[in-house]
Structures are given as structure tokens and as C-alpha cells.
Amino acid sequence: MLLFAASVPTARHHRDQRIHHRIDVNLSDRAITRSDHTVLIRDIDTVFRGEKIRGRMVQPEGPAAPLPPGVQRYPRPGEMVVSPALHKLLAAPGNGLLRERLGHPIVGEIGDAGLLDPGEYVFYLVANHMAADAGQTRRLDHFGKAYAKKPLSPELVLLCIAGIVVLLLPVGAFIAAAVRFGGERRDRRLAALRLVGANRGTTATIAAGEVALSTLAGIALGAILFITGRQFAGTVQIEGLGVFTEDLTPQPLLAALVVVAVLTLSLGITQLSMHKVAVEPLGVVRKSGSTSRRLWWRIALPLLGLILLRISVRSPADLHGTSGVALVVIGMLSLLVGVTAVLPWAVERLTRLFAGFGPLPWQLALRGLQLNGDSATRSVNGIAVAVAGAVALQTLLTGLSQNPVDSTARGAHGPSASTRVAIARLDDGGTPGAKYAPVLATTPGVQRAIEFKEVSVSPLNGGFPQAVLIADCAHLRLLAQLPSCSDGDAFLTAPPSTDTMPDMTTWAAGMKLRMDMYGPRWTVPDITATVRATPAYPAAVSSERTLLATPRAAGHTAIAHAVSTVGLTYATGFKDVQDHIRTAAARLDPAFSVDFPGKSQGDPALDGVRRALLAGVTAVLVLIAASMLLGALEHVRERARVLSVLVAFGTPRRTLATSVLLQSVLPVGLGLLVAESIGTALGSTLLDLAGRPVTHNWSTLVAIAGIGAAASLGAALLTLPALWRSTRPQGLRHE
Template identity: 40%
Template sequence: MGVKFAMTGGREAWVRVTLTAFGVGLGVALLLLTTAIPSALANRNDRGRDRDDWMFSGEVMERSDRTLILGRVDTTFHDQDIRGRLLQPEGDRAPLPPGVEQFPAAGDMVVSPALGRMLKSSDGTLLRERLPYRVTGTIADVGLIDPHELSYYAGTKDLNATSESAGGVDRIDAFGSTSPPERLDPILLLLVLIVFVVLLMPVGVFIAAAVRFGGERRDRRLAALRLIGADGRMTRRIAAGEALAGALLGLLLGAGFFLMGRQLVGMVSVFGMSVYPGDLTPTPALVVLVALAVPAAAVAVTLFALRGVVIEPLGVVRAARPPRRRLWWRLLLPLAGLAMLYPMIGQGRDNGQFNEYLVVGGVVLLLVGVTALLPWLVEAVVARLNSGGVSWQLAVRRLQLSSGTAARMVNGIAVAVAGAIALQMLFAGVDDDYTKASANDLTRAQMSLDVPEKVTAAEAVQALSRTRGVTDTTTLSTASLGNGRDEPEQYASVTVGDCAALREAAKLPSCSDGDVFAVRNAPYDEYTEQLSKAGASLYIDPSSGSDEKGREIAWTVPKDIKRADAHKDPQGNERGGFLFTPGALPKGAASAASATVYLSLDASVPEAREFVRNAAAKLDPLAHPQTWSATEQSNRFTSIRTGLFVGATCVLILIGASLLVSQLEQLRERKKLLSSLVAFGTRRRTLSLSVLWQTAIPIALGLILATAVGLSLGTVLLKMTNTPVGVDWASVLSMTGIGAGVVVLVTALSLPPLIRLMRPDGLRTE
């Protein structure tokens, strides 16, 4: 009977069911999205592992008709990473990369759809200069981690795999990684767990609030049923049936929203993260759980809401003063949550994994405690609010009559803000563990290039010096030196450069071409003092294997060798060993040294880095300039933080949409009251302000409570990770400000419907 009333009860019933279904549907869609995230990330990782081409053996594979020489030519364009590979098959059975149908010919390339669009765009002019290949095909989805990935495979005939090219060029006979994926360390696992709990809790709160839309009108209708013979239990079952109808319709809408959103997700990249629509497939067990839990929760919430309502044949008893809410049992929830988290305080990273069940249970109880404490807090505060203007008194009186409804509207905001504050504290606390200050001195250089084997240092310097945006270059070459031709017992490093370059690596007394210096007091330098004795016979680039014998260059330590003190170079390294000016280097030794060019850039040239990358690519496609930054952050930590931002964005959208629906439902139920006040001469401005106060007072109390609970939870989480407790007040204020901003936006959007409702003709009835 309840289902029938919901579906055939006329316009009012349809409006009520639609509002409920829309609110539930938004929550269900986000639940399905969240449950699909693990499988989406797993699919991304699987595709990445299937195309893995790294060799970790340190040895060069023998050539066969099954082998492929592969060169890694990754680059960056406008802060976007581009994955590039050069392919040179050595036989008919060489392995094809996933997503590629046939090997591109030399000078041709196959590209990802996103890279193809970029190359065709007007912004891709500089990138086209860097990738001088003819596009002949497209990489299929199976070979890409996401639809917005920038990737290409180019054909070549110029690669040679040797032990010296390891890391840049490899010979492989298969794609894919067989090693098990690396496990998350305990703190990163804790972050993942907390992120999921914090994102899912507001969704559950909103679903619970959505099934209570239209509660007052429903109760008046149930009183009419009592008048024609229904008893109390029957009315509650009928109410449960109505809620069940709205929840079931919400499930269908939620599935539809999810399917529509899934088709659109491939077109959007949020914080550099995107997935294919097919990746967003929730596991069947989680889908069944959502399908059963949402209707069951709708029935349970409805029966729970009716426990304090007396529905009699002549009306609903609401005029009597309701009993004051009790505080003691509401405090048990957060205290129980703290008790579950307490055993893991001080555990940190070094004492094993955190207990996942205790972590999830404790955080859930703490956040549920917000929803239990907020109604009591709103009731206790508004009971003491009396004097004020007309709009204030209208708002306060309404809150005093229905503080529970007001608290339900902002419960989701409070839970989301409390969880976000705790997460921000945890992220800020452990940030130093995963973010390290770079040793690079950005005042001396902003980029560097390790000169490829096929290019001389002079050629690299000449090309880079002429590049637009480069103001200065410094070149330091490095080799090794020892007291024997093969497997020396004592060894040291050799640094080669002109006097200006050597002064970037050590403190020199005086310098002219032809000088040699022995560096004193350098860290990790054991043998320079013994090796620098005049007349000692040493060998530059002594070989460490039989296949490299004969490359060593004999050199005798001169009597006039000078001394220098260690000094950090632009990359923050203190070089020890010997410093050679070019004139002092023995004949043939220059080819044994590997050069690095440090580049100073003109900040006024916006594309300076792109010009440098293009110049390096013309020298050798394998040349990969490094862009320096002040900090370096763990990729996994960055990914988790990105996931939080993506999820928080979705939750904020849900919060705003659900709050708007709830607000409109409240206004609809008070249509006659608003019309009566306008008919008696109440100004529309006064009523609009009263609606604003009715929203502002509960949200202010909710944000205060959320801040307190969030700070408490954040403190406990930091103590669990054995991290010093500190409050990132900027994040706290930003989270509360975002929560308040959502409410202000929802209030502003509800004003046009409010103005339409404030008309005397709203008193008409049939």
C-alpha cells in the first residue's frame, strides 16, 4: 500500500518520490563510483605492467630473431610528461608493444590519441620540432594507462645495446613485468583507508537524509489513514513502503547517473588523473551490497524517525514540547572510536602494518559521532537564542521547532569537513617523509643535460649555448682514476672542466689551463691523499671487466699538483678526487669522461625549457634534459593525494546538489506558511534573510563541531604514525571556508524558488 501511495498519489506524491529518488540516486552513483575506483586503478596498473620494458639484470641480452632493441626517449612538454620509445626489431619474432599492430618503419611513429591531437593543435608547434617522425598509426587503448596519456613509439635503425647504454637502451625479448607489485608502506596504506572512509561517510549521511524528504506531509497523510481504521504498526509499515519505493527508484536513478558519468569520465582529466569508461566497473559483490544496503537503510531510517511521532486519527502530535536530547549516549560513539584507535598510537612505520579493521571502525565511529552530537548541539544552542530582528526571530523559532531537520541538512557537510581536516593534518604531518628538498642549487642552474655517448661535450655546449633562453652553460666531465690498469685497489674520481667550471665544484687557490688539483676533505673520499703523491703512476678510466680492457690512460702525478678544498657543485655534490683543466688531461682521456652541461635560463623567456629540450633532441633523441625543482616527492604519495582531491571534488558536488534538493524540499513543505506571512505584510527581504539564518546557524555550529572532531582525529592519526603533532591552520580554515561556501552557494540558488513561493496565491487549496 505504501508503494502504491508513493507511485499513484498524484502530483504531491510524485514530487516527494522524485526528490527522494534524486537524493538517493546521487548518493548511489557516488557509492558505485567509489567502489569502482579500486578496479579502475588496478586496470591502469595492469596495463602499465603489461607494457613494462625495464631490464634489471645489468647484463646485455644476446641477439636473436626474438629480440628488440628499445630506446627510452621520454620527454616533457608544458609540464606534461610524454612517454616515448624508439623501436628497432632484430628479427621476425620480435615482441610488439601492447596496442601496436606492427612496428613503425624508421622515421615513422604511432601515437596515442591525446598526443595526436596535441601534435595537430596550434600549441604543438615546438613539440612537432622535437618529434620529427611521420605519424602512421594510433596506439590502441590496451597499450595506454588512460585516455589522456601522451605516448608514442617511433621506428629507428640507429640503436646499439651495450652495457654502457643500460637504462637508456636495452635489448629485450618480451614486454611486461613478472615481479610482484610493491606493497604500500603502513603509513601510505593508512592514508588510503582514511581517504576512502572520509569520502564515503558523507555519502551515507546524505542517503539517510534523502529518504526523509517530505516527512511532515507524509505524517499528516498517515493520520488520515488512522481515521479510516489503520493502526499504528500498519501506518509505520506503509511509511516504510513509501520510503522503499523512493529508495528503489533512487537505485535506478543512481545506476543511470553512474552509467552516464562513466561514459563522460574518459573525456575529463582531474588533477592529471583519468580512466577509461570500461575501467570503472564495480565488483559484483560491492554492487549487490549497495543494492541491498540502500533500501534496507531507507526502511530503517524511516522507522527510526517515526519512533517519537504519535500519529492519531485526528492529526500528528507535534505541538507538545519534545523531550530534550540526551548527551551521554552520543558521547559514547566518539569515545568508542578513540578506544579502537588507541592501541595503535606510536606504532609508526617501523612496527608493522596497522590493523585495518580497527582503523576503519575507529574513524567511522568518530565521524558518526559528529552526526549524533550535532542535533544535540543545535537544540542546546537555539533554545537559548531569543532576541533579535524579525528575520532572526523567525529563523530561531523555526529552528527551535525542528532542530533535528536543520541538523540533518548540515550533517553531511560536518562529516566531510571533519574528515578533510583530519586528512589534511595527516598529509601535512607525513609530508616531510615523502617530500625531500632537492640538493640542486637553482640560483646557479635550472636545467642539466648528461651528454650522450655519441655527442662530444663541445658539440653539446655549442648547440645549447645558441639556444634561445639559455644565458650561461657550465660543463663538468667525470671519469675514474686508480692505481692499477684493472681492478685497482685505490681509486678516485676525476673531474674535467675549465677554470670557471672547476670553481663551481671546488675552492681553487688560483687556476690556469694546464693545472691539476687534488681535492682535500671531500666526504666519502678515501684515497685521494695517497694517490696524489708526486710521481705516482695512475690510470684514468681503469677497466673493471675483460671486455673493457685497453681503455685505460696512463698518467703520472706532476710535482706541481695543487690542492683545492671541496665545495658543492650545482647539484649539491661535493666532488673529491682530482680536478683537471683541459690542458692537463692526457691525450685520449677526454673520450673516457662523461660530461654534464649545467644550464642557466632567462626567466623572461616562457618557452626556454622547451627550446632546450628541442635542442637536446636534435643532438641525440636519447638526450633527456633534467628540469630542476626545489623539492622531490614520492610518486605514490602524490597519487594518493591526487586521489583525495578527485574524490573530494565529487563529494563536494554531491554535497551541494543534495543540500539544494533538501532546501527546496523544505521550502515546498512551508509553502502555505510563507504565503500566509506575505499575505499579512511580511517583507520578502525579511523572509529571505530568515531562510539564510536558518541555514547559517546550523552550519556554523556544524563547522565548529567538525573542526573539534577533525582536530581530535588528526591528532590521533599523527600519534599513530609516530609523527609530531602540528595543526596546519591554513588547511583547517580552508576546509571550513569551503564548507561554508557550499552552503552560501546553495542558499543563493534557493532564493529564486523562494521568491516564487512567497505569493498570496500559495494559500489556495483544493
């Protein structure tokens, strides 16, 4: 796990390089003229059942046209090359809609250099009818662009800091617990050495040597497992995130730091654990007493963490400074380590409160926790810290993903809950007589299709882009409530009264505007009336006013620069209705783009960080579950003789099994309760630092706790076979 973490900078660097190498936009000021070294390209992205598919339509203009990364040669017109993941998706049963949408011959696959990860869906379709002057088509003479590094936003910096602490701290807790596996047998060996003349210094040195050798062996085994596992990295995806084999290359400095940190932690924990043990020639005495654990300093740790977090960041810019980051990290560590400090006290209070009551398995479990509470809480600390960190991350992610201005909220003029509006656009260069609505209207699930032309205009000195919709009176009546209409009229839609966003548009008869970004000038016609949009209008809840114009009012120039658009009203209850619409549009023209305005697009950077962190949390929870299994097996093995004696005296195995399960479940339940409390407090504090309102997704938080409980219960159940073996009569033998 730590070697994987040491590979993250390399993986990110390789991913950034692949992103830069396949940039297909002319970001320079120079105009590119047609030559044998140019290619036309156009975005034809699509979505299938929630999965994004990156598509490009390309047309080489000469034999030396540049090739996209990962593509060996351009196929013939009408053919396409796809990524291996998309090839499998197209061949999978039940994906006939996608095969119909991308129904072009596949003549090759895209190499790793053209993909962000092995699971990315990408295709390149070669065409021979692309026009260089079309609005969405661009000409390139090379692929790739080197970007200067831009700092992350303070919110994402905070999220990354939280992710690193949350992912690595449970690993440290696991190492601290694993170092103490077999501690009782080690102490008995050291007592035997004291009997033959070794002094305390010698036994301490021998204990340190044993731990150092076993730690080095574990590091070597971990390195072998990492090297072996990275060969299969391309076949694994967590939260939609994957890496190539070469991406998992640890940075040498970080790998050396991993070795040093693990050794130092192992030796330190061993020396601390021996302070409570007196290893004498005639046996081992464990220091204990009737004094209860004190709560004040255990509560002081999380309180200190909250105070540090409160004073660490006074402005978002502090997150880019070393001192601000250090205080945030220390504060988070104090809060999460507070879980491991509070949990032993909670277990002790539980055993004291309920001791002497309940059935026999319950009594045995509580007595086992009284005698071995430290070992029980050590095995639970890892899962508790992981859950606390996951809860904090989820709370932070929920708050950051909330858009302060929810533009998707529907007012009184929006569609009903059972219907939605889609917008299909095609930049066909103003092709006369093109009729797309009748075909799209026959799509399963579509209730109505309204066709019109759409052109974007903006003030001459730059400013907010404004939309003009052009159609005849019959179609305009479907978009708005018109008092009367004749060719030459123009209408202005009024924003809904429930919308509180300011209107940035400026409309005045005779006003000079510019079409598109560099297009010709256009004069606003006389506005006949201000009207209300109908629910079928694609932007019915928009805060901006839109001009609805008849062809005569808009003029021939505006129609020539307009994009063919079809507004669709569809039933949400129809299965795969959005994919049916996309497929129908792609059959008309692969360059058709379909948008669903009611669906929030989210922040791509935040989405990428979110997927990476959730993937890491999933991996950590799996690791901690495995560590709990090892701890439980070690605990059963150390108590094998006691269990055998109990069975020999007539204790039913069912009673012992129930007590062992209870002994594992009770600390886990307390640990999850403490973890949820501290994790929620940490997430709320981090949101406050980011200046966001605190929002909790309680269903997800409960689900995280459920995953932690399921992992713990599964580890406890897997110890039952070892328990059956330990209760045989052979377990009474002792040397």
C-alpha cells in the same frame, strides 16, 4: 557514487595489468642477443609545463621485433606514434614549444592497451642510429613482466584506510538525510490511514514499504545513471586521474553489498525517525520538550575515537593486521560521526543565545532553526563530514609528503632565489669533439652553460655510487674555486658546512673503483687539493664529495665511458624557461635528458594515492552540494503554505529570502567550524600513528572550508526560484 566505489578494485586491477604489460626493462639475469625478435629501446621522457610525458626511442632489429602494447606497427625511422591525449596537446594553440621539441611526423595513435588512462601523454619515436652498448639503451625480446604483489607501506595503508572512510561516510550521511525527505507529508498520510482503521503496526509496515520501494527505485535509477555516465568516463579527469570505460565495472559482491547496505540504512533510519512521532487518527504529534540536548555523550564520541586511534597501532606492522585496521576504522568513524553529534547541540546553543535580538530576517532564521533544527542540521551533516574528512586527509597528506631530509634546501653555496641550475645529459658514447654548451647557452633565459663529462664510479664490492666530472681547467674553474690548475690535476669538492647529512663517498689516491655497474676498473688519480664548489656547480649543496678531474688525470677509458653533461644556470623569472631548455636539448638530440635538481621529485606511490583521494573528495563534495540543494528545495516545499501566509500578511519577499539564506548559512558556518576542529585533530592523530611530525598547510585547509561554504551557499541561492513560487497566493490553498 557507491557503484563507482565498488568499481575501484576492478579499475586498479586493470591499471596494474596495463603497467605490467608495458614494462620495457629486462629484469631477468639472462643476456639478450640481437635477432629478428629483438628491439632496442631508450627512455626519452620529458615534461611540458608541469605535465609528465612518457617517451621511448625504439629501433626494431628485425621484422618480428616485439611491439609495445597499443602499437599496431612500427613506423619508419624519424616518425612517431602518440597517445590521443598527446596528439591533442600537440595540436592545441599556444603549445609551439612542445611541437618544436617533438617535431617528428605523427603516423598513428597508441591504443588503450598501452595507456594507464585516457589522459596519459605517451609517444614512441623510431630511430635507426641507436647503439646497443650505450649506457641507457637496452635490448628486449618482449614487453611486459608479471610482478608479485608487494604490500603497501604502513603509511600508504593508513592513507588508503582514511580515504575509504572519508569518501564513504558522507554518502551514508546523505542517504540518512534523504530518507527523511517528505517525512511530514508521509506522517499526514499515515494519520489518514489510522483514521480509517489501520493500527500502529500497519502504519509502520506501510512506512517501511514506502521507503523500501522508493529506495529500490532510487537504486535502479542510480544504476541507470552509472551505466550511462561510465560511457563518458574517458572524457573526465579529476586531479589528473582518469579511467577507461571498461575500468568502471563494479565487482558483483560489492554491488550486492551496496544494495543491501542502502536498503538496511533506509529502513533503519525510517524506524528511528518514527519513534519521535505519534501518528494518531486525528493528526500527528511530534515529541518535543524544553529540555536541552546533552553535550557529554556527543563529546564522548570523538574522544572515544581519539582513544581508539591511540591504542590501535603500536607499531607500523599493526596496519597490516585485521585488528589494527578495524580499530583505526572504528576510531575514524567515531571521530567523524562526532561531527554529526556535536552540530545539533551547537545549532541549539546558537539559537538560544541570540534569540530575541537582531533584525527581522535574523529573527525569522533563528525561529526557523528552533522549530526545524533537526532538518537543518541533517542537510548540513553531509557537507560537514565531507569537509572534516577532507581536512584530515589533507593534513595526513601534508605530513606524509614532507621529506624528513630536505635535500633541496639551498645553503650558502647554492644559487640565488632568481637563478637556478639545470643539468642536461646525453649518453653519446664519448663522441669526440661534441660541443653542446654553445647551442644551449643561446636558449632564452639561460645565463651560463658549462660543458663537462660525467662518469659514475663505485667500490669493487658494491656500495655508494660516486661522481667524477671531467673537463679542462677553464671549465673546472667555473665549477669550483681552484688555486691553480694544469692538465693532470684532480680536485675534490668539499660539502657545505651547513649540511648535516653524512658523506658516503670514499676517495683515496690509487684506490680501485668500477665504472658504471659492470664497466672496467678505474684508479683514482692523485688529488691536488680540496676546493669549494661555485654556485654554478650542479650539486653545490650535495652532502657527497665529487672528484673534478682534467682529461689527463681521468684517462681515455673514463672519457669513453662518460656521459656528456652541460650545467646550465638560468633565470627563474623568464617565462617557460624550463620548457625552452628542454626543447633546445631535444633539438640537439631527442635522447637528451634535462634535470632540475632544485625541484623535489616526491614519492610516486604517495602521489598516486594522493591524486586518487583528492579526486574522490572532489566528487563527494559535488554530490553533497547536490544533496543539500535537494534538501533545501524539500524544506521550501514543506513550508510553502506558511511562506504564503507570511507574504499575504505583508512580509516582504526580500525579508523571507534573507531569512532562508541565513537559515542555511548559519548551520553551515557552525558545521565547518566543528568539521575543521575535528578534521585537524583526526589528521594530527593519524600523522602521529605514522610516526611523522604534525604539519598543517593552513592555506589549503582554509580553501577546503571555502569550497564547502561555497557549495552550501550556492545550494541556498538555487532555492530562491522555488521560494518565489511558494510565496504566491495560490500557496494558500490547502486540502
